[in-house]
Amino acid sequence: MPTEAEQLIKCLKEQPLDQIGSSKRWIAYHHMMEKLNLQAHQSAQRKQDNFVIEDLLTYQKFPTVVLNLLALELWKSNVFPLLQCQDSDAASLRLYFTIYHEATLTNLLEVAFYHEHVIEAIDDDLMLEIIDYCMRKVTWLIGLPRDAICANTRFHKSGEEIVQMMNAQSTKQELQRQQLEIEFCIAVQCVTMLRYIAERLHLLPLSIVSRLLDKHDVLLSLAVLIENPPWTHKVTVTAGKDEPKQVKWKKFVNQKWVFVEPGDLLVLTTTEAQVWLAIYYLLCTKSAREHYEVTQFRKDQLLRIRKYLNDLLLDQLPLLADIQRYLDELSIVQVGAALGNRSSLVMEAVPYLRLAILRRFLDQYAQIAQRFDELSRMMSRGDDLKELAEVYQMEGIDELLDAGASKSDSLGNEEKTNNQENRTQGKDDQKEQEEDVEPLVPHTVKLRFCNRKSIAAQKATKAPLIVELDNNEHIRNGSSKDGDDIVEVECRVDLAACKVMETKSHQYHRYALNIAASSAEGAIIRCHASAEAQIWFNDPDDSLVESSPVFL
Known part of the structure; x- marks a missing residue:
């Protein structure tokens, strides 16, 4: 690369x-x-x-x-x-x-x-x-x-x-x-x-x-x-x-x-x-x-953030103690009502690149x-x-x-010092509970796209399983009951392509999907289409379990 x-x-x-x-x-x-x-x-x-x-x-x-x-x-x-x-x-x-x-x-x-x-x-x-x-x-x-x-x-x-x-x-x-x-x-x-x-x-x-x-x-x-x-x-x-x-x-x-x-x-x-x-x-x-x-107006505006500098904030970013000290000193200092006439610049630099583009295409x-x-x-x-x-x-x-x-x-994170030790034990207990649950293995996925009317989403009765719709081929139409309004695609789950993904809060599995060979070509899925997915699982006893439709 x-x-x-x-x-x-x-x-x-x-x-x-x-x-x-x-x-x-x-x-x-x-x-x-x-x-x-x-x-x-x-x-x-x-x-x-x-x-x-x-x-x-x-x-x-x-x-x-x-x-x-x-x-x-x-x-x-x-x-x-x-x-x-x-x-x-x-x-x-x-x-x-x-x-x-x-x-x-x-x-x-x-x-x-x-x-x-x-x-x-x-x-x-x-x-x-x-x-x-x-x-x-x-x-x-x-x-x-x-x-x-x-x-x-x-x-x-x-x-x-x-x-x-x-x-x-x-x-x-x-x-x-x-x-x-x-x-x-x-x-x-x-x-x-x-x-x-x-x-x-x-x-x-x-x-x-x-x-x-x-x-x-x-x-x-x-x-x-x-x-x-x-x-x-x-x-x-x-x-x-x-x-x-x-x-x-x-x-x-x-x-x-x-x-x-x-x-x-x-x-x-x-x-x-x-x-x-x-x-x-x-x-x-x-x-x-x-x-x-610092003028009187600037002083008044800056002092408004003083109340947010509490001990918990300083524990996370200790260098903010300097801001707290500066604002405390500023609160007792007398400043001018307006900016003085002094200036360190003889000429002021003005950006011209954007102005040039603006004038060219005005x-x-x-x-x-x-x-x-x-x-x-x-x-x-x-x-x-x-x-x-x-x-x-x-x-x-x-x-x-x-x-x-x-x-x-x-x-x-290099300058932030977050104390998260008090949450470590709770995460460990949650992880142990998740390990005790026997995961279901997905077998077949049927995708149902609605080009016009939305399909009501039903709540899943099982633990959510995140599935990646990873296929480089065009989506093809398996069966269509309502003409072009409904497009159904049946896919097989590629178990060999399973990847275990870790996040900060949980773990999930990612699978690739292969479109069934019996699917017909020529379907059109519009940009406003809604979708449902019906997933079949193999439980630990190798019996086929059908899930309720879950909304994508």
């Missing part, structure tokens, strides 16, 4: 705004960047030499990545809303690729910025653009209503509610929902990038430090995220009809929402730790204090959107799916996706 990655990086070129999402060259570029991003995360997870990042530095391709990121940001804000093909099923997958590509680029930069020599080597003009980009995302995140996340995304919805939402939404509405979800993930990644930049503030020139601290006043933005964290959500759950409602908490961890026990609410997640670490480096380091002038957005609509008539979901499948066939990718670990997760 190092040789292949080197060749891919050598071929990286700037992608003009008018070619985004439409040309075959751009599609190849998207898959290329997706492979490089996945490889970079795989190397980080395995603690290996990250040759992708090193090659990007060696061949000076970070400017290309940043310019393409800025062009894509402008495309999403100026061209995407004008597209008439958002209601087209044929173009929906291509549009999703295009929207998701921004998350791919920011994810790659997030991994790269962990390395100090990368931040030191990046050109000043690029760093200004990256800081401005991150602050635009953080500002969007601060202004995003919390109710919008709950109502317009599937983050906090049950499986049944997600099916109802997808059936009720048009293709255009589904794309808008996906865009909101992706934007949220990108904004969280930008917070991590700002933390890495703040940590290396002493390596950056005065123009960048001034723009970060004075122009954007990033400290006050981070203080708002501490007071009103968008990655924490309170949800009301009803276990049954006659049972009272329960209040549960969820946190955004490793790019996904997970339930958190009430006793663990004050345990820092990686995302929460990044904000506190950024504040520490911007308040308690010499390079930041020398250039940050009057062409309507023509670019019209051209994309015309090309969308020749787009095919099948072809896009084939190319997407090639991306996820690299060695070890299943382990990377199952782990759900990003580089930022492993990085934050």
Whole structure:
């Protein structure tokens, strides 16, 4: 893979705004960047030499990545809303690729910025653009209503509610929902990038430090995220009809929402730790204090986070004691009412790369959107799916996706000291109970897809078994009772391909499925289709057991 990655990086070129999402060259570029991003995360997870990042530095391709990121940001804000093909099923997958590509680029930069020599080597003009980009995302995140996340995304919805939402939404509405979800993930990644930049503030020139601290006043933005964290959500759950409602908490961890026990609410997640670490480096380091002038307004805003610095937080991040001490001293110090007239800069550096792209295509957005609509008539979901499948066939990718670990997760753990010994015994007892349960062995799986009406999901009576639908062939139609509305596929479970997967909370088995030879070809499964799976098991006595249908 190092040789292949080197060749891919050598071929990286700037992608003009008018070619985004439409040309075959751009599609190849998207898959290329997706492979490089996945490889970079795989190397980080395995603690290996990250040759992708090193090659990007060696061949000076970070400017290309940043310019393409800025062009894509402008495309999403100026061209995407004008597209008439958002209601087209044929173009929906291509549009999703295009929207998701921004998350791919920011994810790659997030991994790269962990390395100090990368931040030191990046050109000043690029760093200004990256800081401005991150602050635009953080500002969007601060202004995003919390109710919008709950109502317009599937983050906090049950499986049944997600099916109802997808059936009720048009293709255009589904794309808008996906865009909101992706934007949220990108904004969280930008917070991590700002933390890495703040940590290396002493390596950056005065123009960048001034723009970060004075122009954007990033400290006050981070203080708002501490007071009103968008990655924490309170949800009301009803276990049954006659049972009272329960209040549960969820946190955004490793790019996904997970339930958190009430006793663990004050345990820092990686995302929460990044904000506190950024504040520490911007308040308690010499390079930041020398250039940050505290006014009365800034003092009032910063002192609002003092109440969150409790003993439990300091036990997890001891270095936050310096922030506590600084805020205590600040509370008794008299400061000026406004910024003084003094300035360390004779001339201020202004980012120009994004502005150049904006001026170049300022009057062409309507023509670019019209051209994309015309090309969308020749787009095919099948072809896009084939190319997407090639991306996820690299060695070890299943382990990377199952782990759900990003580089930022492993990085934050180096400075986080979590005391989890009190939960070890409980996990051991749970593991012993799981070992006493004799597992059922899956034998046959029948998949039933509904292209129009949703199929009601029934609750499984047995312990859940996670099964991977891993087959590179086209899905074929075994039998169809209602014409094209219902597509049934019978598959045999490949027991030889069984893999035991470990997560932090449980263990599960992964199987490959082989489509039965009697299945007929020619079935079409639409993007809004719902699905049911009926699974047959062999119990320990070798008798065949049929499970209730379980919702996928």
